[in-house]
Amino acid sequence: MARVVVVHGIGQEYVGRRSLRDPVAAALADGVELAATAGDITDPALTPDDIDVAFYGDAFRAVGRKGEPPAPRSVADLTDPYEQALLEALAAAAAPTADPAARATTKAPTPRSLQRALNVLLRSPFLPGPVAERFLLGVLRQVRRYFTDDTVRARAAAAVDARIGPDTTVLVGHSLGSVVAYESLCARPDRPVRTLVTLGSPLGMPALVFDRLRPAPAAGHGHWPAGLDRWTNLADRNDVVASVKELSPLFAPRPGTADARPGAVLRDIPVANGWKAHDALRHLTARETGAAIGEGLVAAR
Template sequence: MARVVVVHGIGQEYLGRRSLRDPIAAALADGVALAVEAGDVSGPAPEPSAVDVAFYGDVFRAPGTKGEPPAPRSAADLTDPYEQALLEAWAAGVAAEPAGPGSVPTKAPTPRTLQRAMNMLLRSPCLPGPVAERFLLGVLRQVRRYFTDDAVRARAAAAVGARIGPETTVLVGHSLGSVVAYETLCDHPEWPVRTLVTLGSPLGMPSLVFDRLRPAPAAGRGHWPGGLERWTNLADRHDVVASVKELARLFGPRHPGPLPAGSPAAAGAHRPALRDVPVDNGWKVHDLLRHLTARETGTAIGEGLVAR
């Protein structure tokens, strides 16, 4: 089993674990190598064999003509309230307008307002290049299905569990994959994972994501996964998917007070904490590979690899 497991984001249903692993492993090694060269961390960059991918994209691939109906052909055809709210929340981020508490519109959106929101997103730097409107509509559906379909959620979690082994100490989650990684880690405090790295994460988005997490937040604070010792959250400032860039105020450390004497974390060099780090991904603000090649990401992963 690998020392580092990466959980991909949405829109990967036509790929697979092996087709994703090689470019992800190479990009991750490049990022750690930059951090090593800069003196941020010690030790060599991980070999490709030390990196694996937890692939869950196939849960969204329709089996031929069966399964869910095809995604709408245009934003004006959206009828699901969750998908409508998510589209408008992302568009509000592009317009640099506050999404407001809950990011859910107070009035029913009209086909015209939904299409306007879609057009704003299609012109934003958040997307990985020219994309079809129907692709983005499919992305909305994938996020909605994860949060409303227990079978989809369970299969995604199982994909992560299948790649975690006794040597896995670092878990990396990108986009929706950060939600999958976080929730699965919360369910398995017995895992050896001690470092979580989230990239372009929507975990802090109110109502649509944060308030739907499992376990549910309490008094406005998210659960700290048992066994976790360090968590670094990285986001480009233009990334509308990561609408809340700073997660430290939402997810407290496991021990808010002094650490108990003799605890594993107390014996280490630091106390459990969440660190928010900005990253510049150029015009591909949400791209996984650009996140991984960043020195800041390499530092976060490298710290997890060298920690005892």
């Protein structure tokens, strides 16, 4: 089994584990090599077989039978309260870098306020270039389904279970995949994973993500996965999904608590991904990401 397992983010329902694995493995190996060449880490000697992908995107793919709810075509189809709230929260995070005049929102979403929020995101670094409105609306639906549909949540957890083996010591989660990775580690403390790396993570987003985690946060603080030695969280300053850039105040192990492992640490590190702030491959090729992954691999020797 692989030494490193990567859990992908949203919008991957039309691919598969193998089609994701090759570009992900190449980008990850490049990031680790860059960090090793720069002297940040000792070269962990990665091979292609050391890297795998936990794939759960098929949980969101429509089965094509009659009676399936149609995918939203425009913001007018956005009627679910969670999806409306998530759209406005992402737009609020994007407004400082996209359209400051659009920060104002109403207490109750209206068609006008939702359209304004959508326009902010379509012009933000989160979605560079021409992006179909339907794609963004589909993203909102996938996040909502993960947090409200136990079948989807269970399939995502099972995908991680299937790829983690006795040699897996580093787990990497991008975007919604960081939530899947975190919850999977919390649910299975018997795993050999000692290093968690989260990229563009929404884990700190209040109400819509943080307060819906399993296990539920206690007294405003998230649980530390038992057995984890190190957690590195990386975020681009323009990434609206990672609206809370620093996770250490919310998840860092607290001395004296039951889930605090001696010496365990959570580090928040900024990364610059250019005009694709949330892009998974740009995260993986970053020297900072390579150092975090390589550190975990070397520590496990």
